[in-house]
Amino acid sequence: MSDTQTLESAQTETPEALVARLAKAGRAAQIALARMTTPQKAAALLAAAQALRAAEPAILEANAKDMAAGAARGLSGAMLDRLRLDAGRLAGIADAVAAVAGLPDPVGEVISQDERPNGLVLARVRVPVGLIGIIYESRPNVTADAAALCIGSGNAALLRGGSEAVHSNRAIHAAMVQGLVSAGVPEAAVQLMPTQDRAAVGAMLTAAGLIDMIVPRGGKSLVQRVQDDARVPVLAHLDGICHTYVHSAADPDMALSIAVNAKMRRTGICGSMETLLLDAAFPGSVAVVQALLDKGCELRGDARARALDPRILPASEADWDTEYLDAILSVAVVDGLEAGIDHIARHSSHHTDAIITADAAAAEEFLQRVDSAIVMVNASTQFADGGEFGLGAEIGIATGRLHARGPVALEGLTTYKWQVRGTGQVRP
Amino acid sequence: MSDTQTLESAQTETPEALVARLAKAGRAAQIALARMTTPQKAAALLAAAQALRAAEPAILEANAKDMAAGAARGLSGAMLDRLRLDAGRLAGIADAVAAVAGLPDPVGEVISQDERPNGLVLARVRVPVGLIGIIYESRPNVTADAAALCIGSGNAALLRGGSEAVHSNRAIHAAMVQGLVSAGVPEAAVQLMPTQDRAAVGAMLTAAGLIDMIVPRGGKSLVQRVQDDARVPVLAHLDGICHTYVHSAADPDMALSIAVNAKMRRTGICGSMETLLLDAAFPGSVAVVQALLDKGCELRGDARARALDPRILPASEADWDTEYLDAILSVAVVDGLEAGIDHIARHSSHHTDAIITADAAAAEEFLQRVDSAIVMVNASTQFADGGEFGLGAEIGIATGRLHARGPVALEGLTTYKWQVRGTGQVRP
Structure with missing residues (x-):
């Protein structure tokens, strides 16, 4: 579907229907992604990094549009600096995506194993969380970073970036998806919200059962809004006091x-x-x-x-x-x-x-x-940083008490299931 | 504070203020509990089990009141059976509390450890979740089971049982607290909601930042209500299809x-x-x-x-x-x-x-x-059962995707923190 078609259909459906449609596609893609091996996922991330490098002219051109619009809207110098890409920054973004390919894959890791007296063999095995929603502000690098961490951990991503970076985000997303698809990842494994309608953020936050976890990346007001309104579990920190x-x-x-x-x-x-x-x-x-x-x-x-x-x-x-x-x-x-x-x-x-x-x-x-x-x-x-902690990257730092705390990277984007291997046991 | 005083003060404050007061007391108790050693917690659980056995006459008398009220209200035979205690069932409840004392203590367990090239030593160490709210229906044994699992994992418990079991729950709670306190556990480590006002349940469900996790125990309509209304993380399953x-x-x-x-x-x-x-x-x-x-x-x-x-x-x-x-x-x-x-x-x-x-x-x-x-x-x-899985007990079975899945016992009632040991490192 072209960007234009997506935008048109987005205009004819409610934000809730849009999120439901994207979540359904993302979930189907995640099921296929979950079956990919570690080398297959690594190859896909390297292809995405290469595609980002190859798309440098298009991405920098898109970024120039955002910068011009931002300057016209009177964004502060600090905000414009966060928004700005150049060849060096883009190379850094591509390198970060490639680096995720080299991280240990947590999926399939056996957390614990036990044989019961009746012969049942129990194992707890890491599996991806599922579909992760990322809601972020002006830094376009989050588009690539978050997508890479999700793919590396077998999760689908539904990205919603800030309106000031809309052209940059679309260009980065398009390049990454092209690279990922060339390596066998389903297109919907990484989706970018096709609208900047704020109601779509609300629909993501309340999409319990459709989106498995929301990660807000940005300032305190964004995180506060996400924590206040979300019915989906949120991985975040509000303050770093x-x-x-x-x-x-x-x-x-x-x-x-x-x-x-x-x-x-x-x-x-x-x-x-x-x-x-x-x-x-x-x-x-x-x-x-x-x-x-x-x-x-x-x-x-x-x-x-x-x-x-x-x-x-x-x-x-x-x-x-x-x-x-x-x-x-x-x-x-x-x-x-x-x-x-x-x-x-x-x-x-x-x-x-x-x-x-x-x-x-x-x-x-x-x-x-x-x-x-x-x-x-x-x-x-x-x-206090995922890189400094040896995690290779981080999707964020969590101060909540459940699931994952502190710097969160690939392992924090997984959960587990119990695998039980029997030989015909029935419960007395 | 006597039961009567608690009830009186409960009548003069809003449900939100009541929950805030109980949560504050529970949290303070949890901080003290978190400092108790494994043998201290085990001794406290054994004392609680002994106190339940010693309180048999009072508990069975309280249960008889509930049974009479239930019969007068026309509860079904199945519901009355769930409510009913006798000497054998009460002994089973006490034995289950004592059994938790023998389970491995997850608190303090080192999940992972790593030394960084700069010499920082990182460890992820299990810690209690904090204050757990348990919302349950007619089975009075949940009062003892849930409290024991919380204490065993270093958590404070705020219990809210069904109105049909109110006398049984109060008698079981009073006995357990007496046993726990005799072994050095703060009184507020296990609190029973002093009112059957349904608004108090709503106040528990929305007490984000005060209560760390809610575990509903009961039928589908209870679990559904909890999942729909909670702003606090919920550990539960709705259906077992x-x-x-x-x-x-x-x-x-x-x-x-x-x-x-x-x-x-x-x-x-x-x-x-x-x-x-x-x-x-x-x-x-x-x-x-x-x-x-x-x-x-x-x-x-x-x-x-x-x-x-x-x-x-x-x-x-x-x-x-x-x-x-x-x-x-x-x-x-x-x-x-x-x-x-x-x-x-x-x-x-x-x-x-x-x-x-x-x-x-x-x-x-x-x-x-x-x-x-x-x-x-x-x-x-x-x-599919915590006992059969070798966990010794279970607070419930979770079908959510985050934190803990399947049968949840002591380990699922913990989270972790990162401990970083340095020798003067500063970040370059």
Whole structure:
């Protein structure tokens, strides 16, 4: 079906009917995809990467249209930068797709196996989740990244990108599908929503039984809307209010270098530190806050933190629950491990929280008791990333409590089934 | 707080405020519970079992009140039987609680471990889900079973039983809590909803962020309501439309004994077979349907199935999607493995589906392609049960695709967190 035909039929059906039609096609494609072997899926991903490289002129031309429209609409410089593709960025996108081909395939992995006294042999085996909906904003690379992770894990993808990137997304999608189809993947394994109608997003969110899981990729307002409205399970994080607690037994140099890195390496990522908890008994606090201030970070502290340096501004109650995503940091002085854990329990968004300490018992206590998707000892919270965790990529970071937590890649896009092998057993 | 005080305060607050108050207390208790060791939790479960045995007079007296009220309200004999406790049944309930104490504790288990090139050591470690809401109907044993499984996996439980069992549930709950508290478990680790107000159920279902997971235990209308209204993740199955496909290469005696067992051993359980698919090339079909008919099973067949025996009634389209939970079975004749798999794909509720065959390749093809929580070869679907799977117990069977599938016991009530141990690493 051509893009034009799809658009026409999309205009004559309700958003719910559109989603149902796409989901049905996606599910049928997924059943075929689930039967493909690991080498077949890898070959398809390499073909998709090659097709992206070959389509460079068309993709950059489409992107130029989006950039022109974005500039005319007055998008901010940061948004235009997120939208922008060039030969180097596109090559990076293609390389990322090819890299997924080299990751271990979780599908078919035997999670556990057991033989019962009656001779039944039970195995839990990983299978794809099914049809994954991805709802994202202006970054066109998500089109390729998300599709590659879904295909690599045997899932079909239904993509819905932001309207500002519509031409870029269509061009990237067309190239990828061409590559995938040339390697035997059904066309509907990766579908791009043919309309920018916002009602279609609502229809995706409520398509329980049709779409198996939704992954939102974008800013807080997008994630919030998806979490509020979805009747389909959502894999996401809303906030990354990450803490670093500097214990009394922390090495002062280590505390300083980790605190500066956790906040200032990149301030706009979800794993950046937003609150620094300094133990009252830690001797190096002045040096840590001075280093942060000298790097240009605004510090907002409680009364005891402000006593460390006159440049520290007063923190309001809201600061302890704020994800700045900027060169701003809240700082509190706490009395001991218990108080540090307690502050984190009250204010963490359960994304990533860290302790800096040379005391192994304190470290283990922190690791055991802090109830976040990622808990760290003596490391920068900026390591909260699928690539850094050795997953090769990530579809996102999840702070929910079920299914998958922390960085989610291929394995998080699978579930399992029980296979039971008998020899005629009946239940007494 | 006495029962009376709880009831009084429940009357002065909204259902939402009640659930928020109970959830807050439960969550605080869960944090303390999560710090208890495996032997401590086991000792607490044994104390709870002992307390149930010691409270036999009070529990049976409470149950007699429920039975009298139920009889006065005209409950059916089957419902009264589900409600009824006697010394033997109560001993069984206490034994089941004690048995959970002997199960392996999943909490703290290291799922995977990896050292990165930069020296960071990553481990995924099982942790409790948190606060589990259990919504159930007339069986008072669920009060004890569900509470035991939650405590055994480090979770707090918020129980809401059926109004017909209110006195029994309160007596069982009071005894268990007394036993648990005597062994150091916080009182709020197992809470029973102090009101039978149906609005309180609605408040539980929408308590996202307060309750981590809801498990409905009961009939289809309860599960349907929970699935429709919940904003909290639900672990459940709605239907058990289980199939047995008898392949052309099936051993005729095995096919007969498995088919009879899968349907007739107990017709009212979710793992009972509801549709029998007979391969057109299987030579033993007449004997299989005769055996089922002779056992008193009503058969409803398609045209080709009806040709096997004149006693087979015609099936309507609805029969292929019906869970009878009775001595009724739909029967279709299919042409080959592909047609069998296709019928199952269209009509299965993805609970449990089985193939009977001596052909190993056909068996593996079926196991790979049938997308149900449990897929079986040469065994009765009635084995779909946590006890039979060696899990020791089950909180339920899940047919959703995420988190846990099939029989769910202690491990399914856990999730994981990432523990990262560093030596001062910062991200470049």
